[in-house]
Structures are given as C-alpha cells and as structure tokens.
Amino acid sequence: MTDVESLLRELAPQVLAALVRRYGGFDTCEDAVQEALLAAAQQWPAEGIPDHPKGWLITAASRRRIEQWRSETARQRREETVALAEPPDREPVTGVDDTLTLLLLCCHPALTRPSQVALTLRAVGGLTTAEIARAFLVPEATIGQRISRAKQKLRGERLTGDERPERLAAVLQVLYLIFTEGHTASSGDALSRVDLTTEAIRLARALYAELSDDGEVTGLLALMLLTDARRPARVDETGALVPLAEQDRTRWNRAFIDEGVSLITKALATAPVGPYQLQAAIAAVHDEAATGDETDWAQILTLYDLLRVVAPGPMVTLNRVVAFTQVHGPEAGLAELGETAKDPALAKHHRINAIRAHLLEKSGDAAGAREAYLAAARRTLSLPEQAYLQSRAAGLGP
Numbered sequence: 148m149t150d151v152e153s154l155l156r157e158l159a160p161q162v163l164a165a166l167v168r169r170y171g172g173f174d175t176c177e178d179a180v181q182e183a184l185l186a187a188a189q190q191w192p193a194e195g196i197p198d199h200p201k202g203w204l205i206t207a208a209s210r211r212r213i214e215q216w217r218s219e220t221a222r223q224r225r226e227e228t229v230a231l232a233e234p235p236d237r238e239p240v241t242g243v244d245d246t247l248t249l250l251l252l253c254c255h256p257a258l259t260r261p262s263q264v265a266l267t268l269r270a271v272g273g274l275t276t277a278e279i280a281r282a283f284l285v286p287e288a289t290i291g292q293r294i295s296r297a298k299q300k301l302r303g304e305r306l307t308g309d310e311r312p313e314r315l316a317a318v319l320q321v322l323y324l325i326f327t328e329g330h331t332a333s334s335g336d337a338l339s340r341v342d343l344t345t346e347a348i349r350l351a352r353a354l355y356a357e358l359s360d361d362g363e364v365t366g367l368l369a370l371m372l373l374t375d376a377r378r379p380a381r382v383d384e385t386g387a388l389v390p391l392a393e394q395d396r397t398r399w400n401r402a403f404i405d406e407g408v409s410l411i412t413k414a415l416a417t418a419p420v421g422p423y424q425l426q427a428a429i430a431a432v433h434d435e436a437a438t439g440d441e442t443d444w445a446q447i448l449t450l451y452d453l454l455r456v457v458a459p460g461p462m463v464t465l466n467r468v469v470a471f472t473q474v475h476g477p478e479a480g481l482a483e484l485g486e487t488a489k490d491p492a493l494a495k496h497h498r499i500n501a502i503r504a505h506l507l508e509k510s511g512d513a514a515g516a517r518e519a520y521l522a523a524a525r526r527t528l529s530l531p532e533q534a535y536l537q538s539r540a541a542g543l544g545p
Contacts, residue, residue: 151191155184156273162204164245173301183208246353254317262297263321269294272346282340319367322347326371334528344375362418365410366427372407373430376400388535392439404434422458444473461492477509497526517543
C-alpha cells in the first residue's frame with residue numbers, strides 16, 4: 148500500500164464524520180467522500196500531498212455534497228456558502244473526535260448487531276464490502292445488503308453528543324466482536340484473521356485516545372493487546388494449532404504484553420471494575436507466567452468468579468470450568484462441566500465436548516476422551532480446530 152493510499156484510508160472516516168456532523172445523511176455523505184477520495188488518489192501522486200490533506204478532502208467532499216443539494220431549500224444554500232468559504236487547505240477544527248463520532252453513529256440502536264459490525268468496518272475501518280465478506284465468510288451481496296439497509300436507516304441522522312453514554316457500550320461490544328472473530332475465526336481454513344484483529348486494535352486505540360479515563364475502554368484495549376500478543380505462537384511451522392499450555396512463549400509479542408499490563412493496572416486502580424477489565428486481568432495473568440505450569444490458576448478462578456457476577460454468560464461459565472479444573476482436578480471439573488452443559492446456549496457448542504475430552508484424558512479415560520474429541524471436531528466449522536481435535540483423538544489410539 149502506497150503512502151497516499153495509507154493516508155487516504157486513515158483520513159476517510161474522519162472526513163465522513165465531519166460531513167455527517169455538518170449535513171446529516173450518512174449515505175449521501177459517504178458518496179461525496181468516496182468521490183473526494185477518488186479525486187485525491189488521482190491528483191496527489193502527481194501533484195504531491197497538500198499541506199492539510201484532511202482539510203482538502205473535507206472541502207472537496209463538501210463541494211460534491213452541495214452539488215447534490217443545489218435544488219433544495221435556502222437552508223442548503225446557506226450551508227453551501229459556509230462550506231465554499233472554507234479555504235481548501237485549512238485543517239478544520241472540531242470539538243469532537245471524528246473517529247469516535249463515526250463509531251457512535253455506526254452503533255445506532257436502530258441497527259442490528261451484524262449491521263453495526265459491517266457498517267463499522269466499512270465506514271470507520273475502511274474495509275471494502277468484499278473484504279468484510281471474506282472476513283466473515285458470507286456472500287458479498289449479504290454484506291452489501293446489510294450496509295445498504297443500515298445507511299438507509301441512518302438517513303438524516305446527526306450526533307449531538309448526548310448519545311455517547313448510551314452508545315459507548317454498543318461501540319465496545321462491536322469492537323470486541325470484530326476482534327474475537329479475527330482472533331479465532333468461527334469457520335474456514337484460517338485460525339485467525341489478522342486484518343480484523345489489526346483493525347479492531349487500531350479502532351480501540353483511537354477510542355482510548357479520546358476516552359483514556361474510561362475504565363472499560365482501557366480494559367478493552369488491554370484485553371486485545373494481551374490476547375493478540377500470543378498470536379505468533381498459536382500455530383506451528385506447519386500451520387497446526389498449538390494450545391496455550393504448549394506455546395513457545397518467547398514468540399509472544401512482549402511489547403504488547405507490557406503495554407497491556409500497564410493499561411489494565413492503571414484501569415483497575417482508577418476506575419470501577421467492569422467485564423473488559425476483568426477479562427484483561429485474566430489475560431495478563433496468563434501472559435505474565437513464564438511457563439504454563441507457573442500460571443496462577445487460583446487467581447484466574449477468582450477473576451472468573453467476579454466476572455460471572457459482573458457479566459454472567461454461558462462462555463464465561465464455560466471458561467471458568469477450565470480454571471476450576473486446574474485448581475480442583477479433572478474429576479471435580481467433569482462434575483462442574485456437567486452442570487454447565489445443561490445451559491441450552493451451550494448444548495451443541497463444540498467447546499463443551501473439547502473440554503470434556505481434555506478432562507477425560509487427564510482422568511485416564513482414553514476411550515471416552517477420544518469419542519469426545521471426535522464429537523467436538525464434528526461440531527466446529529474451523530478447519531484448524533477440526534484438525535487439532537482429530538489429531539488429539541488419533542493420539543489416544545483406536
């Protein structure tokens with residue numbers, strides 16, 4: 148990607164946010180921004196990048212937006228006068244962070260969560276419709292329809308700033324969902340999708356830059372960094388999945404770990420405790436252990452007990468079983484898993500079988516473990532996970 152392309156991708160959401168704030172109308176503003184970006188992509192490589200590229204793009208997009216409104220009322224004509232009076236190379240001064248503004252708009256409560264995710268990746272992340280479709284392994288037409296419907300619902304919407312508290316939780320959840328899908332793809336032949344994790348971290352950093360005093364914003368960024376730090380060691384040289392306990396920890400991203408630990412330490416000391424902070428604290432305990440055997444599982448179990456109170460959910464309960472087993476042994480873990488498996492939301496999840504297989508293997512029931520590994524392999528849509536589970540079953544003999 149050239150310097151111009153990188154700059155345009157960085158500035159696109161900021162320019163779109165500025166136009167939406169000024170004019171409203173997400174879809175028409177996006178069309179105007181796309182035309183401005185196209186003009187810049189054609190002119191800047193030959194003429195050079197202007198002194199104030201963001202101001203150049205906002206002015207160009209505003210002019211295009213005004214052309215669309217020439218036949219409208221005197222209110223639009225007044226806006227035209229204001230926009231055209233702005234010098235093209237002047238950097239506009241705004242009181243609200245543009246990326247945050249656009250994130251809040253994309254997480255409008257009228258939109259479904261899948262639409263919020265798709266629109267965020269398109270408008271704020273700068274991913275194309277095809278890239279989003281490939282990341283989530285759905286047809287491009289499906290993503291296109293989601294984005295189109297979302298923009299239609301946002302027609303005429305503006306942000307005043309009053310929406311920030313109620314929408315921030317949705318923004319955090321959307322970024323968390325994007326990161327989670329990137330970290331462990333729910334289906335397909337790739338264990339992870341680096342484009343999604345990278346974009347989620349970039350957006351979380353932008354959010355943190357605006358809201359560094361918010362404990363949950365800090366916690367989410369810390370969680371992403373501490374989790375992504377292990378990515379280099381999650382597969383071996385053949386591409387096969389490597390479980391956490393067996394990973395080569397020298398391959399972990401130490402810079403991400405140090406930054407994540409610093410962030411979560413600050414958040415826990417200065418802000419009310421929330422679910423993202425607790426998850427980040429759990430990730431920090433894992434990352435700070437020199438080996439798998441040195442992991443402080445008792446501390447992790449305590450954190451999961453707190454998380455189950457603050458933000459109860461089936462996956463929290465399931466992850467707690469793993470920590471409970473490490474503290475109390477496989478037989479106690481199997482009993483706990485039996486209770487957890489009664490939750491209808493987990494009844495058909497492959498991780499129930501995978502954890503059961505691991506516990507049966509540790510307790511000496513090779514035949515039962517093999518059957519459970521194969522059952523888990525049949526239920527996951529991730530090809531790397533299937534291969535790993537099948538290899539564990541094969542290692543236990545016929």
